[in-house]
Amino acid sequence: MLALVALWGISFSPSNAADPFDVGTINLLIKNGELSLALEKVDQWLGLQPNATVPLFLKARILTTDGKNDQAVTVYEKLLEVEPDLPEAYNNLGLIYAAGGEPEKATKYFQLGLQTDPVYATLYQNLSTLYAARAISAYRKALLGTESDKSSGDSRTPDLLPLDTLRKR
Numbered sequence: 001m002l003a004l005v006a007l008w009g010i011s012f013s014p015s016n017a018a019d020p021f022d023v024g025t026i027n028l029l030i031k032n033g034e035l036s037l038a039l040e041k042v043d044q045w046l047g048l049q050p051n052a053t054v055p056l057f058l059k060a061r062i063l064t065t066d067g068k069n070d071q072a073v074t075v076y077e078k079l080l081e082v083e084p085d086l087p088e089a090y091n092n093l094g095l096i097y098a099a100g101g102e103p104e105k106a107t108k109y110f111q112l113g114l115q116t117d118p119v120y121a122t123l124y125q126n127l128s129t130l131y132a133a134r135a136i137s138a139y140r141k142a143l144l145g146t147e148s149d150k151s152s153g154d155s156r157t158p159d160l161l162p163l164d165t166l167r168k169r
Contacts, residue, residue, distance in 0.1 A: 021041065021044070021045040021055070023054060023058070025041070026038050026041055026042060026058055027058075029041070030058075030061065030062060030065060035062050035065060035066050038058070038062050039059065039062045039063075039066075042055045042058045042059045042062065043059070046059065051082045053079065053082060053083050053086070053166065054166065056075055056078060056079040056082065057079060057086075057088065057089065057166055059075050060072045060075040060076045060079060060089070060092065061092075061164060063075060064092065064095075064096065064162070069096045069099070069100065072092075072096060073093065073096055076089050076092060076093045076096075077093075080093075084116070085116040085117075086116065086166070087113040087114070087116045087117040087120045087123055087163075088113075088163040088166055088167075089113075090109045090110065090112045090113030090116065090123070091109070091110065091113050091120075091122055091123050091126060091162070091163045092162055092163055093109040094106040094107070094108075094109035094110040094113070094123075094126060094127075094130075094160070095126070095160045095161075095162050097109060098126075098130060098160050099160075103130060103133075103134055106130055106160075107127065107130060107131075110123050110126055110127040110130065111127065114127070122161055122163055125161060126160045126161060129159070129160060130160070
């Protein structure tokens, strides 16, 4: 149906298996489902550089992948304190809130992301998808005279696209 865009890969440096903080290695661990090991490496990195953008983004991504959305929100919020102009973090926060049934918060974060980068296509796509899903829901309610989507049997979250890549600036 509707698809929201998520990016989950970060490619800042070529893969180097000997480097414990290599983004390529950590991304491979995430891809292979080795989330505990990936998180351990990211936490080591953050132990040395607690405000580094890349490991904070990776940690939030790992936590989201592991279903620990509350913890991921905390990390994304810290990331935005460190780097407030990072549209990828706003996008992924919007995704977490949309998946959690909080479309107003999701909309807020997509819009905040667009303030940091007014031409970021993924944010526009996700915001448009969210608006379309909300419009369809409102139309169903009006048409069927129901109070909520749950009573109409459709409680699906729109398919939003996450961002797993930070752009080089």
